[in-house]
Amino acid sequence: AKDFRLGTIVPAGHFWSKYATAMGEAIKEQSGGAHTVTVFPSGQLGDESQMVQQLQSGALDMAFLTIADVSNRIPAFGALYAPFLVDNVGDGAKLLKGETAQKLLEELPGKMGVLGMGYGIAAMRQMLSTTPIETSADLAGKKMRITPFKPFRDLYNIIGIAPTPMPLPDVYDALANGQVDAIDVDLELIMNFRFDQRAKHLLLTNHAMFPMVGLVSGRVWAELSEEDRKLVGDNMAKALDDLLAEYGRLEPELVSQVKATGIEVKEVGPEFFPGVVEKWEETWKDQKPLIDRLRAEAAAM
Amino acid sequence: MIVSIGFTVLLLAGVPIALVLAMTAMIYIVVSGNTILFQSMPQQLYGGLEKYGLLAIPLFMLVGELMNEGGITRRLIAFAGVFVGSLRGGLAYINLVANLLMAAIIGSANAQIAVMGHVMVPEMVRRGYNREFATAVTAAGGLMSPIIPPSMLFVIYGVLAQISIGDMFLAGIIPGILMGIAFISVVAIMGFFYAYPREERKSRRAALSDILGALPSLTIPVVIIGGIAGGIATPTESAALAAVAALAVGAIFHREFHISHVPQILIRLVTNSSMVLFLVAAANVFGWIIVYERIPQMLAVTMQQMTSDPFVFMLMLNLLLLGVGMIIDGIAALILIVPILLPIATSSYGISPFHFGVVVCLNLVIGLLTPPVGTALFVAANVSGCKPTAIMKPLTPFLLASLLILMLITWEPRLVTVILSQ
Amino acid sequence: MLFLTRASKILAKAELTAAGILSVAVTALILLNVITRTLGESLFWVDEAAISAMVWMAFLGASASLHYGTSVSVTLLPDALSTGIAKVLGKLVDIAVLVFACIFLWLTFKWFDPIGLAKADFSFQKFSASTYNFIYSETTTTLGIPKFWLWLVMPVFAINSTIHSLANVLAGKPVETPVSTLANPD
Ligand code: NA
Ligand code: NA
Numbered sequence: 001a002k003d004f005r006l007g008t009i010v011p012a013g014h015f016w017s018k019y020a021t022a023m024g025e026a027i028k029e030q031s032g033g034a035h036t037v038t039v040f041p042s043g044q045l046g047d048e049s050q051m052v053q054q055l056q057s058g059a060l061d062m063a064f065l066t067i068a069d070v071s072n073r074i075p076a077f078g079a080l081y082a083p084f085l086v087d088n089v090g091d092g093a094k095l096l097k098g099e100t101a102q103k104l105l106e107e108l109p110g111k112m113g114v115l116g117m118g119y120g121i122a123a124m125r126q127m128l129s130t131t132p133i134e135t136s137a138d139l140a141g142k143k144m145r146i147t148p149f150k151p152f153r154d155l156y157n158i159i160g161i162a163p164t165p166m167p168l169p170d171v172y173d174a175l176a177n178g179q180v181d182a183i184d185v186d187l188e189l190i191m192n193f194r195f196d197q198r199a200k201h202l203l204l205t206n207h208a209m210f211p212m213v214g215l216v217s218g219r220v221w222a223e224l225s226e227e228d229r230k231l232v233g234d235n236m237a238k239a240l241d242d243l244l245a246e247y248g249r250l251e252p253e254l255v256s257q258v259k260a261t262g263i264e265v266k267e268v269g270p271e272f273f274p275g276v277v278e279k280w281e282e283t284w285k286d287q288k289p290l291i292d293r294l295r296a297e298a299a300a301m
Numbered sequence: 302m303i304v305s306i307g308f309t310v311l312l313l314a315g316v317p318i319a320l321v322l323a324m325t326a327m328i329y330i331v332v333s334g335n336t337i338l339f340q341s342m343p344q345q346l347y348g349g350l351e352k353y354g355l356l357a358i359p360l361f362m363l364v365g366e367l368m369n370e371g372g373i374t375r376r377l378i379a380f381a382g383v384f385v386g387s388l389r390g391g392l393a394y395i396n397l398v399a400n401l402l403m404a405a406i407i408g409s410a411n412a413q414i415a416v417m418g419h420v421m422v423p424e425m426v427r428r429g430y431n432r433e434f435a436t437a438v439t440a441a442g443g444l445m446s447p448i449i450p451p452s453m454l455f456v457i458y459g460v461l462a463q464i465s466i467g468d469m470f471l472a473g474i475i476p477g478i479l480m481g482i483a484f485i486s487v488v489a490i491m492g493f494f495y496a497y498p499r500e501e502r503k504s505r506r507a508a509l510s511d512i513l514g515a516l517p518s519l520t521i522p523v524v525i526i527g528g529i530a531g532g533i534a535t536p537t538e539s540a541a542l543a544a545v546a547a548l549a550v551g552a553i554f555h556r557e558f559h560i561s562h563v564p565q566i567l568i569r570l571v572t573n574s575s576m577v578l579f580l581v582a583a584a585n586v587f588g589w590i591i592v593y594e595r596i597p598q599m600l601a602v603t604m605q606q607m608t609s610d611p612f613v614f615m616l617m618l619n620l621l622l623l624g625v626g627m628i629i630d631g632i633a634a635l636i637l638i639v640p641i642l643l644p645i646a647t648s649s650y651g652i653s654p655f656h657f658g659v660v661v662c663l664n665l666v667i668g669l670l671t672p673p674v675g676t677a678l679f680v681a682a683n684v685s686g687c688k689p690t691a692i693m694k695p696l697t698p699f700l701l702a703s704l705l706i707l708m709l710i711t712w713e714p715r716l717v718t719v720i721l722s723q
Numbered sequence: 724m725l726f727l728t729r730a731s732k733i734l735a736k737a738e739l740t741a742a743g744i745l746s747v748a749v750t751a752l753i754l755l756n757v758i759t760r761t762l763g764e765s766l767f768w769v770d771e772a773a774i775s776a777m778v779w780m781a782f783l784g785a786s787a788s789l790h791y792g793t794s795v796s797v798t799l800l801p802d803a804l805s806t807g808i809a810k811v812l813g814k815l816v817d818i819a820v821l822v823f824a825c826i827f828l829w830l831t832f833k834w835f836d837p838i839g840l841a842k843a844d845f846s847f848q849k850f851s852a853s854t855y856n857f858i859y860s861e862t863t864t865t866l867g868i869p870k871f872w873l874w875l876v877m878p879v880f881a882i883n884s885t886i887h888s889l890a891n892v893l894a895g896k897p898v899e900t901p902v903s904t905l906a907n908p909d
Contacts, residue, residue, distance in 0.1 A: 005593070012648065038595060038598075040592065042463065043463075044592045044644075045589060045592060045593060046345065046348055046589065047348070047351075049348075049861070050341070050344060050345065050348050052857075053341060053344055053857070054341050056855055056856070056857055057337055057338075057340040057341055057855075058337050059335070059337050059338050059340070059341050059593075072861075072862060072864065073857075073860065073861065073862075110852060111851075111860075112857065113851075113855045113857060143760060143765060148767065148864050148865055149864065153767065162760070162764060162765040163765065163767060164760065164765050165767065165770050165865070166353075166535075167353060167354075167463075167465075169463065169464055169465040169468075170465050170466075170467065170535065172465075173465060173467050173468065174535075179533070179534070179535070179760075218855065219855065311819065312797050313797060313799065313800045314800065314801075314812055314815065314816050314819070315796045315797060315798050315800065315801045315812065315813070315816050316796060316816050316819055316820065317788075317789075317794030317795060317796045317820070318794070318795050318796055318797065319785070319794060319795070320794070320819075320820060320823055321796075323823065323827075324819070324823055327823075327826065339830055339833075340830075340833065340834065342827075342830055343827070343830050343831050343834050343874075343877045343881075344834070344874070344877075346877065347778060347873075347874060347876070347877055350774075350777065350778045350781055351774055351778065352774070353770055353774060355774075355777065356749060356753060356773055356774065356777055359746055359749055359750075359777060359780070360749070360750060360753065363746070363750060534757060537753060538753055538756065538757050540753075541750055541753040541754050541757065542754075542757065544750060545754065564743070567743035567746060567747070568739055568743060570743070570746055571739055571742040571743050571746055571780060571783075571784045571787075572739070572784060572787070572788065572791070572793055574746070574780070574781070574784070575742065575780060575781045575782070575783070575784020575785050575787075575788065576784070576785070576788060576793065576794060576795060578777070578780075578781035578784075578785075579781055579782070579784070579785035579788070579794075580795065582781065582782075582785075628797065628799070629797065630795075633795060673799055674797060674798075674799055
């Protein structure tokens with residue numbers, strides 16, 4: 001009997017936490033109560049980099065992590081953040097279940113000491129601004145809060161934005177008084193933090209997907225019986241699959257919720273940012289073959 | 302069991318509190334058999350400090366140091382004297398109003414009591430006030446320091462609770478002002494029983510010169526609170542800007558700050574801020590073990606069996622904290638309490654983390670003055686030359702007033718949350 | 724023993740000096756952040772640099788505080804005891820601190836695992852593949868240097884704490900204090 005610990009950075013009410021809990025219940029039921037899973041939300045056991053370290057030592061059994069931290073360690077994962085790779089969450093989910101993305105998971109044990117059971121996802125990334133944005137030139141020189149990791153930083157450097165790192169809880173105030181002018185964000189976060197009250201101009205870009213990866217500690221895995229591995233692996237894979245489907249359903253709902261707030265919503269595509277995708281791929285030329293394969297898979301959808 | 306015995310023994314023996322926390326975590330790891338956790342321990346200790354908000358701690362300490370060396374304290378007191386000096390008991394009111402102004406610059410009760418005690422107590426004694434009473438007023442006035450922004454306690458709470466430190470600062474404004482009003486009322490009421498000395502009215506000319514003299518100093522709270530509330534700067538940045546302002550005021554306007562003060566300032570700064578930061582780091586290890594062992598979850602179940610009413614929960618919390626505050630002080634107590642009780646307060650009782658934070662901090666601030674362990678009480682006694690026990694009697698009405706404010710804020714969360722933007 | 728006392732003293736001074744310089748660096752970096760952001764030229768690495776400087780400052784200062792005896796502790800019991808017994812208790816506390824320092828030294832030694840690294844011919848990749856210890860492959864988010872350079876403060880802290888606490892146990896605590904007791908923060 002084992003009580004697994006699963007860590008994640010998002011709060012308890014977030015879908016990632018909910019599906020982690022659901023996975024725990026399934027594991028408990030199918031093991032006849034022998035195995036349980038406790039979910040530690042809100043980064044209670046540390047930030048993502050600390051959770052990775054605990055996965056590596058075996059102190060933490062499982063985690064649902066954004067691939068931000070993973071891509072800092074294994075740059076190839078950054079390719080999944082390529083700008084305008086997919087148009088919507090549904091295509092993102094298909095791409096993540098595709099051959100190329102799944103093959104990436106095989107790098108995890110050797111390079112990070114963890115096993116990837118599959119991908120989850122959050123809503124597509126958008127740009128929310130306090131001032132109207134007519135052309136991409138209007139974005140140049142703006143101060144934008146972004147998640148500080150390389151793929152996004154490169155994108156905004158190319159657009160000419162001054163990226164400003166800042167903890168998420170501070171963003172609401174910062175938008176109110178000009179500490180930042182814009183934020184790279186998804187629709188779920190806009191509604192949860194009510195950023196719409198402070199920034200009234202949304203560029204519905206869908207410029208990047210935001211994958212999550214379900215991990216199991218390599219050390220813990222090594223100690224599991226064949227049967228328990230199957231139990232854990234199957235249930236985590238199922239929870240992640242359900243999560244992908246959930247976001248697919250959620251996306252149109254989020255769009256109408258945001259539109260109902262009355263803020264200006266402008267739907268734009270890659271043509272709004274001339275030359276940006278090419279320059280980004282130039283910066284990421286080390287991963288070019290990988291990005292090409294991903295784009296080919298996406299185009300075939 | 303072994304763990305709590307180990308904790309108590311180490312704590313009472315006088316082991317530095319930060320090390321008590323780290324060692325207790327070690328004992329827990331050994332007892333629970335999860336020795337694998339040892340491997341994460343150094344990284345957890347380091348990670349406890351990797352928080353942007355914590356930068357505010359050394360910076361606000363620097364502001365206090367620079368302010369002190371630059372002649373700002375004296376001018377703020379003179380400024381307060383212009384408005385309340387001519388009342389009967391004038392110096393007692395000046396003391397409190399000056400403390401209110403100082404609280405908008407300094408983030409720690411002990412630091413503020415030390416500074417104000419040096420200046421105000423001898424002055425009040427010279428004008429015929431009883432030394433114990435003068436010390437009690439100064440000590441009470443200092444309690445506003447960690448409630449009115451900036452506040453070291455609020456910075457650490459914001460980091461522990463993962464909420465906006467800027468909002469936490471704003472949340473303290475109304476409770477802090479209420480404390481000021483309560484203390485001023487205490488002085489007024491005590492005036493019915495004791496004949497305070499009367500002050501002479503200042504000449505217009507002197508009053509004008511006091512106002513003008515204090516203007517540069519008054520830019521410092523404006524930089525801090527204005528910078529945060531106006532959204533020009535993060536609390537951390539506002540502290541850095543305030544340090545520049547304090548340096549400029551002391552060196553350029555007052556010409557009292559001298560470059561030769563720098564080494565001593567830096568040594569005090571480093572010693573004091575590393576003391577607090579190391580405590581935060583050790584608390585991160587301790588809190589991590591507590592969460593890892595699911596102690597808050599278990600405690601939450603017990604609490605919920607006792608009551609489902611948030612107000613009753615908060616009352617129980619107050620009782621617990623007043624007890625804790627007798628033995629452990631301020632930041633150290635905050636660090637022990639928050640990781641365990643905040644998750645229960647927010648998820649089981651739906652209490653706003655800002656409300657919870659202000660109530661907990663106010664409670665622990667009162668604990669700074671309660672015996673047997675009250676660092677602020679000792680600082681006040683040390684600075685004024687009174688015995689701690691002798692201060693307790695005149696201090697009691699002020700402590701009762703603080704408790705009254707505490708009850709008021711416990712009962713009405715809006716006193717805390719109404720000022721927040723969300 | 725005299726040597727140990729002197730070493731502890733010199734070390735504490737060096738720690739405070741380095742920490743003082745770092746505290747100035749923290750202030751300067753935050754101001755740099757304000758200025759560059761106002762000019763619309765935010766520098767991405769400044770936050771992480773400031774935080775790292777603060778962490779180093781804190782651990783150097785914390786280690787020095789073992790020498791100067793300036794840490795916060797509950798003195799209720801020692802104050803109530805007679806001088807003789809309080810002295811014995813004080814020695815026991817010093818020994819407890821030394822035990823902590825030694826354990827922590829061992830933990831950081833296991834974490835940095837210099838022997839394992841040597842066995843892997845100082846190849847970081849070989850090291851993490853063979854030990855599952857990824858300390859050398861982690862990079863900082865914005866500074867662009869390997870993270871272990873920053874984490875080095877932990878072994879530094881462990882070694883220095885061991886020296887200070889060993890000196891305290893063997894030769895007694897020094898009476899010197901670098902600070903006035905006035906600005907005790909809380
Ligand atoms: Na204050
Ligand atoms: Na107390």
